[in-house]
Amino acid sequence: MAAMKSRISLLVLALVLVFTLSACGPKSSGSIVEGKVNVVTTFYPIYEFAKEIGGEDINAINLLPVGVEPHDWTPRSQDIINTSKAQLFLYNGAGLEGWVPNFLKGLDSSSKVKAVEVSQGIDYIMTDEDDGHDHGASEEESHQNEDTDHNSNASGDSLHTDPHTWVSPKSAIVMAQNIKESLQSVDPEHKEGYEERYNKLAERLQALDSKFKEELAKLPNHKIVVSHQAFSYLARDYGLDQHAIMGLSPDAEPRGQDLVKLAKMVKDEGIKYIFFEELVSDKLAKTLAAEAGVSTMVLNPVEGLTAEQEKKGDNYFTLMEKNLQNLIMALQ
Missing domain, CATH: 3.40.50.1980 (Nitrogenase molybdenum iron protein domain)
Known part of the structure; x- marks a missing residue:
């Protein structure tokens, strides 16, 4: 009886999540392409870097629609379906996408998608600012994906991680490297192509970094x-x-x-x-x-x-x- 109640509770939770998500916002771009490495990204900079590094070897789907600001956006039920069928799910992390933990729990149980927090390895900036939407939340609140390794220096409930890592070309280089390595891990067959295209992107980011400095x-x-x-x-x-x-x-x-x-x-x-x-x-x-x-x-x-x-x-x-x-x- 207890087991049945537990299963019913989980089913209700899943239905609530799906109905809530399906009511939110305009559609994301793209759909799953069979025979390609399908990569789902949460917002524009990750999408651009993934496309540049992935080239013809991947099909990239960006969840955030054109002209939409990411802080208050939440995904739709179709986004859950697409991500469940993808090989890779790339999100910024550092508390930007407060919806990610529930989103990952809502994926199909047979999904083999690998979720990667692409800001990992960046020296996070901590702030006492709280935007009230669980963005920049402390590590315990935001990073509940057990499959993702990361090194956040967030600690305690009073400090929050500033998630806007990509706005610095220096941080963007780290993000691009994480994207490259995640592509190589799910598609080792095209490892050299990912490396080559990443090197070209990294050169451009390094040149931009130098120009900002100078x-x-x-x-x-x-x-x-x-x-x-x-x-x-x-x-x-x-x-x-x-x-x-x-x-x-x-x-x-x-x-x-x-x-x-x-x-x-x-x-x-x-x-x-x-x-x-x-x-x-x-x-x-x-x-x-x-x-x-x-x-x-x-x-x-x-x-x-x-x-x-x-x-x-x-x-x-x-x-x-x-x-x-x-x-x-x-x-x-």
């Missing part, structure tokens, strides 16, 4: 005011000082006193621009800029492409180059 080091100013706290890794790796209107989540509500304090700092420090991003509302950034008598400019956390950027053929490198040019202009 160009930003020349500038007289290093303080940036941004709409949400997505640039900590960029700031740490290239000597910037980030001040955020909002916390880890772009929809966290700032307090009035914080805005007043930031406006004062902007005036006192002679800051010329407040940065905002394209996938979320620029209202608060514009309000602060008006209060401080300065202009606004885009600094893109490269969490996804807008429909227009996709049409133009933009990618991680073009967006990061634009970020660098905007930083150079703002910090003169």
